Amino acid sequence: MEHQPYEQAADAPAGRGTGAARARILVVDDDPTVAEVVAGYLDRAGYLVDRAGDGPAALAGAAAHWPDLVVLDLMLPGMDGLEVCRRLRGRGPVPVIMLTARGDEDDRVLGLEVGADDYVTKPFSPRELVLRVESVLRRTRPAADGRALGAAGLTVDPAARRAARDGAELALTLREFDLLTFFLRHPGRAFSREDLMREVWGWDFGDLSTVTVHVRRLRNKVEDDPARPRLIQTVWGVGYRFDPAVPAGPGEE
Numbered sequence: 001m002e003h004q005p006y007e008q009a010a011d012a013p014a015g016r017g018t019g020a021a022r023a024r025i026l027v028v029d030d031d032p033t034v035a036e037v038v039a040g041y042l043d044r045a046g047y048l049v050d051r052a053g054d055g056p057a058a059l060a061g062a063a064a065h066w067p068d069l070v071v072l073d074l075m076l077p078g079m080d081g082l083e084v085c086r087r088l089r090g091r092g093p094v095p096v097i098m099l100t101a102r103g104d105e106d107d108r109v110l111g112l113e114v115g116a117d118d119y120v121t122k123p124f125s126p127r128e129l130v131l132r133v134e135s136v137l138r139r140t141r142p143a144a145d146g147r148a149l150g151a152a153g154l155t156v157d158p159a160a161r162r163a164a165r166d167g168a169e170l171a172l173t174l175r176e177f178d179l180l181t182f183f184l185r186h187p188g189r190a191f192s193r194e195d196l197m198r199e200v201w202g203w204d205f206g207d208l209s210t211v212t213v214h215v216r217r218l219r220n221k222v223e224d225d226p227a228r229p230r231l232i233q234t235v236w237g238v239g240y241r242f243d244p245a246v247p248a249g250p251g252e253e
Helices: 031-044 055-064 081-091 105-115 126-140 174-185 191-202 209-222
Strands: 023-028 048-052 069-073 096-101 119-123 149-151 153-155 163-165 190-192 232-235 237-244
Touching: 023 031, 023 055, 031 048, 031 069, 031 119, 048 055, 055 190, 055 232, 069 081, 069 163, 081 096, 096 126, 119 126, 126 174, 126 209, 149 174, 153 174, 163 174, 174 191, 174 209, 190 191, 191 237, 209 232
Parallel strands: 023 048, 023 069, 069 096, 096 119
Antiparallel strands: 149 153, 153 163, 190 237, 232 237
């Protein structure tokens, strides 16, 4: 279905982000029309919205009012979205939804590599973007099942959204944290990329390279040798399995 990317904000879904503590969204895009429409939809959905037209303005805005989520255009003048994402993540954890040009798969993968939690390709439906924002924010809230989990030196506290390896806290993105929590809850079971996208991402469809990138990033943080993963193993022809009891093997992505 062809998107109508710049509809009037009057048709935006309402009611999200309302309540005593409204989520603050920072929209970063050098196209004033895109920024205005996206901000209008998010405002109508009940969010507090700040806007920035370039990387330095985005970093200054985040320093003044730390956002609950950032909608970040990849192609910005001067400092691109990848660098903005890196610098934001250097200051503290914050979910990032990257806006990329349609068909630029390498750019989408790069965005995920630097820690973006989701991406939306241009042209896009602002209403779809609002739903993506709600989905990402929902996953940052404390889990209903808040039991602490642990195996093979890894511990996860879903309620506090903290993870550690051998007692040292791990700096995980939103998706990495959710993926590790899912694996710890289902040790020894093999899951396809489609399974993980549905169960962890909450998507019924999407680019499966998203799963591959996040598994690789998570391996880099939890494995002794990410090139020979012991904990998150590849199950050829299926997908991945978390198995802390299996000795090191030659698995790859």
